[in-house]
Amino acid sequence: MATIVVRRPELTFWEKLYIPQIASGLKITFRHFFRNLLLHTVHLMGYLKHLPASATIQYPEELRPLMSRFRSRHRLTVREDNTPRCVGCMLCETVCPAKCITIVPGEHPDAHIEKYPVRFDIDLGVCVYCGYCVEVCPEDAIRMDTGILDLASYSREAMKLDIHELMDPGLRKPLSDCSLKFPHKCELTGGEVKGSWAAVDGV
Amino acid sequence: MIEDVIIKLALSGFVLFAVLNLAGFHTWVERKQSALIQDRIGANRAPIFGFRALGLFHGIADAVKMFTKEDIIPHRADRTLHTLAPFFSVFFALVTFAAIPFGDRLIIGDRVIVLQVAKIDAALLYVFAMLSLGVYGVILAGFASRNNYAIMGGLRATAQMISYEIALGVSIIGVVMVYETMDLSELVRAQGQTIGGWIPFWGILTQPVAFFVFVTAALAETKRPPFDLPEAESEIIGYFVEYSGMKFGMFYLTDFLETIVVAVLATTLFFGGWQVPFLLPDGFHFPWGGEFLVSNWVYVLLGFASFSIKSLVFMFVFMQLRWTLPRFRYDQLMRLGWKGLFPIAVVNVVVTALVLVIFGEAR
Numbered sequence: 031m032a033t034i035v036v037r038r039p040e041l042t043f044w045e046k047l048y049i050p051q052i053a054s055g056l057k058i059t060f061r062h063f064f065r066n067l068l069l070h071t072v073h074l075m076g077y078l079k080h081l082p083a084s085a086t087i088q089y090p091e092e093l094r095p096l097m098s099r100f101r102s103r104h105r106l107t108v109r110e111d112n113t114p115r116c117v118g119c120m121l122c123e124t125v126c127p128a129k130c131i132t133i134v135p136g137e138h139p140d141a142h143i144e145k146y147p148v149r150f151d152i153d154l155g156v157c158v159y160c161g162y163c164v165e166v167c168p169e170d171a172i173r174m175d176t177g178i179l180d181l182a183s184y185s186r187e188a189m190k191l192d193i194h195e196l197m198d199p200g201l202r203k204p205l206s207d208c209s210l211k212f213p214h215k216c217e218l219t220g221g222e223v224k225g226s227w228a229a230v231d232g233v
Numbered sequence: 234m235i236e237d238v239i240i241k242l243a244l245s246g247f248v249l250f251a252v253l254n255l256a257g258f259h260t261w262v263e264r265k266q267s268a269l270i271q272d273r274i275g276a277n278r279a280p281i282f283g284f285r286a287l288g289l290f291h292g293i294a295d296a297v298k299m300f301t302k303e304d305i306i307p308h309r310a311d312r313t314l315h316t317l318a319p320f321f322s323v324f325f326a327l328v329t330f331a332a333i334p335f336g337d338r339l340i341i342g343d344r345v346i347v348l349q350v351a352k353i354d355a356a357l358l359y360v361f362a363m364l365s366l367g368v369y370g371v372i373l374a375g376f377a378s379r380n381n382y383a384i385m386g387g388l389r390a391t392a393q394m395i396s397y398e399i400a401l402g403v404s405i406i407g408v409v410m411v412y413e414t415m416d417l418s419e420l421v422r423a424q425g426q427t428i429g430g431w432i433p434f435w436g437i438l439t440q441p442v443a444f445f446v447f448v449t450a451a452l453a454e455t456k457r458p459p460f461d462l463p464e465a466e467s468e469i470i471g472y473f474v475e476y477s478g479m480k481f482g483m484f485y486l487t488d489f490l491e492t493i494v495v496a497v498l499a500t501t502l503f504f505g506g507w508q509v510p511f512l513l514p515d516g517f518h519f520p521w522g523g524e525f526l527v528s529n530w531v532y533v534l535l536g537f538a539s540f541s542i543k544s545l546v547f548m549f550v551f552m553q554l555r556w557t558l559p560r561f562r563y564d565q566l567m568r569l570g571w572k573g574l575f576p577i578a579v580v581n582v583v584v585t586a587l588v589l590v591i592f593g594e595a596r
Binding site for chain 2: 085
């Protein structure tokens with residue numbers, strides 16, 4: 031069997047002395063230290079803000095910039111009369127690999143639209159954020175572009191979004207009152223259908 | 234008589250106050266300096282009434298946390314030694330400061346006060362004795378915890394101390410030979426002379442090699458990176474694995490205290506302690522002929538300021554070193570101590586002796 035002799039580079043005397051290497055290391059750290067110290071001081075006085083003094087993003091106040099294709103919390107897009115664009119075709123519920131979407135379709139008064147969701151729930155505790163629901167939607171009715179990442183909550187129940195939160199990404203649980211006018215089912219009504227199309231048309 | 238007691242109490246109280254606060258301040262410096270070096274911001278999330286004060290309050294938050302945490306003693310540990318170990322550590326680090334002169338004689342009325350807590354003739358020996366005893370806390374902590382990793386840390390500390398203690402001691406011999414005294418006050422006073430009227434007769438100029446050996450060995454004594462083998466957080470967690478709450482805090486404090494000891498010692502031995510260049514007890518006497526007379530108070534204050542600034546600069550540089558250098562491998566550490574620093578220190582002593590014998594008469 032052939033022997034492979036690996037020759038490691040030998041350190042020169044100068045490198046073995048440690049001290050030049052320590053000095054070059056110190057040069058780097060001192061350069062960073064004084065540059066950042068100077069920049070922080072100048073920033074306090076309000077100058078040179080375009081030169082960053084640190085790579086830190088101070089999380090709760092500052093958010094990391096997201097790519098436009100980033101998949102964040104879902105939302106349902108709406109029509110001009112504040113009803114969901116969703117036509118209740120069930121494609122998203124069918125394609126969902128995690129089976130986290132629950133849709134109950136209802137008949138829409140407009141004959142051209144045919145259906146709409148009476149109930150539209152997403153269980154974020156189950157969702158895998160694959161984005162298939164967005165891809166498959168023929169009506170551009172569901173999107174994942176809210177930029178909301180902080181979805182932590184104290185209970186599994188709070189992870190379940192209903193049609194209120196999906197249509198208005200600003201809403202957070204617990205919801206106080208039901209503002210949707212078209213007939214829908216939600217937790218606030220105790221599973222009863224509430225609202226009427228007449229109220230929507232009246233606007 | 235009672236006045237002497239009060240003066241001693243005031244002096245020791247002042248030193249304790251300054252040193253302990255400085256150690257607390259070190260937690261902030263460590264966080265912020267490392268943050269700046271690594272392009273970060275550093276801890277800034279402990280506001281009091283909305284004031285963040287650059288994260289200064291984190292030290293207070295730390296203290297509150299340490300004091301209120303549960304104090305755990307492992308089931309099979311030696312309760313007495315486990316409790317005593319952190320106290321040993323802090324105690325020996327603190328008493329070292331007693332022998333450090335931080336200013337010249339202060340004259341109040343007809344009373345002469347030496348700004349040094351304890352005037353010890355062999356102060357140098359005392360300081361190094363106390364520094365060496367400090368390792369007992371570490372060994373006891375490792376031994377009493379009944380934890381294999383803790384014992385490993387304790388043993389590493391022991392071996393490291395022995396290796397570097399010798400280089401440390403031998404490097405100092407050169408300084409003692411040049412200034413012919415073991416009394417730190419006298420040693421600082423002797424550094425007040427000048428070479429040819431221009432250059433201060435400081436230890437760094439007479440003993441540059443000893444200075445490098447001293448600083449390296451002394452940094453190894455502080456058990457901080459790059460010599461943190463006893464702790465080695467990423468591999469064995471170290472001799473204080475089994476400590477929590479303020480007992481752990483005391484080991485942490487000891488680390489900072491020892492850094493301060495080393496900074497202060499380097500200042501005293503090699504950078505003229507409280508000496509200000511060209512400042513004599515009655516005022517400045519410049520070699521180009523100018524004179525600027527100051528009172529005793531101003532003289533002492535200038536000396537204290539000089540001592541503080543030099544020490545703080547050393548602490549800053551040590552902190553920078555700690556965040557620059559990676560940890561040594563254990564065999565590298567031993568080789569550096571025994572085959573590197575120790576022979577250099579011995580050669581330094583021999584060369585110093587030769588120079589003193591040949592040129593000694595000229596001085």
